[in-house]
Amino acid sequence: MAIRQNTFGQKNGQDITRYTLTNDKGFQVSCLDYGCIITEILTPDRNGLLENVVLGFDTWEEYGSNPHYFGAVVGRFAGRIQEGAFTIEGTDYQLARNSNGQHLHGGPGGFHSVVWKAEAIETENESIVEFAHFSPDGEEGFPGNLTMTVRYVVKHDENQLAISYFAKSDKTTLLNVTNHSYFNLSGDFKRTILDHQLTIPSNHYAELNGDMLPTGNLILAEEDRLFDFRNGSTLREGIDSQHPQIKLVGGGYDHPFLLDKEAQPVIELKDLESGRGLQVETTEPAVVLYTANHIGGPYSFKSVAAQNQLGLCLETQGMPDSIHHPHFPSSILKAGELFESRTVYRFM
Secondary structure, three states, X not given: OEEEEEEEEEEOOEEEEEEEEEOOOOOEEEEEOEOOOEEEEEEEOOOOOEEEOEOOOOOHHHHOOOOOOOOOEEOOEOOEEHHHEEEEOOEEEEOOOOEOOEEEOOOOOOHHHOEOEEEEEEOOOEEEEEEXXXXXXXXXXXXXXXXXXXXXXXXXXXXXXXXEEEEEEOOOEEOEOEEOOEEOOOOOOOOOOOOOEEEOOOOEEEEEOOOXXXXXXXXXXXXXXXXXXXXXXXXXXXXXXXXXXXXHOOOOOEEEEEOOHHHOOEEEEEEOOOOEEEEEEEOOOEEEEEOOOOOOOOOEEOOEEOXXXXXXEEEEEXXXXXXXXXXXXXOEEOOOOOEEEEEEXXXX
């Protein structure tokens, strides 16, 4: 087990540090103290070849403003909030409207864009990087002085990454956090994710409106086969379809799925050609499936040109805009209460 550290770049004169956690099998996770960004995960294919399975860049300059949140922790609120406005305990709050009039992923100064305090910890069985951030009352419009801790843990004998989140606020506030890594199990982005097989233990997905916000309608999976991933299916059929919800979000998925908690849900992603698999277990009530419908552009990941559907996000979180839909699981954090969340990414 080992944790390596090196300077990755500078932001406003402050060093950005990259941490690389490697276990006894060669499995490797690299991350930054800027935005808790995961820059690389190396995991073996069926023949033991170690390759990268998340979209990321080699240099600090390439991240720039990171408009697609590659690998970052997003918050205080992951997903959209209608017009960036909400009311808690009789007080109205206004957030940044940074996505076509809606609030998205904590705003321009959200968790993805700050330098976190980081500590590398090595134990007999684990390598850990613990990130801490203090978000003052009113930051990006959110109420409460919030202390946030994110912990990345790699076990010495298992090819898995566990992410734990802990938070407390001195005022009742909204909190909904996730990691925004884009997975591609082909290895070093040799293919798109169109032929990846995905299983989501979900009986309902949330219908979206033209502003990419939940309408409040929860659609039964059995009534819409292109959104029924309970028994596993490839992504290509849905993405290539003319389904109104697929077209609405730019030709792919960007939808919340409520997880069947009674089934002790395990989300599974497979690439049959490489033999790689990923199992995702979470304490969160939902997962947002985003198939990178808008990441094409004049840049590249190593030598691979950016294109839509080159990766997919499995954003384990609460439901977007839950504050305006009382029948959704709540993302309200009461003053003085401890927020805890955990997601495990197990690579097969």
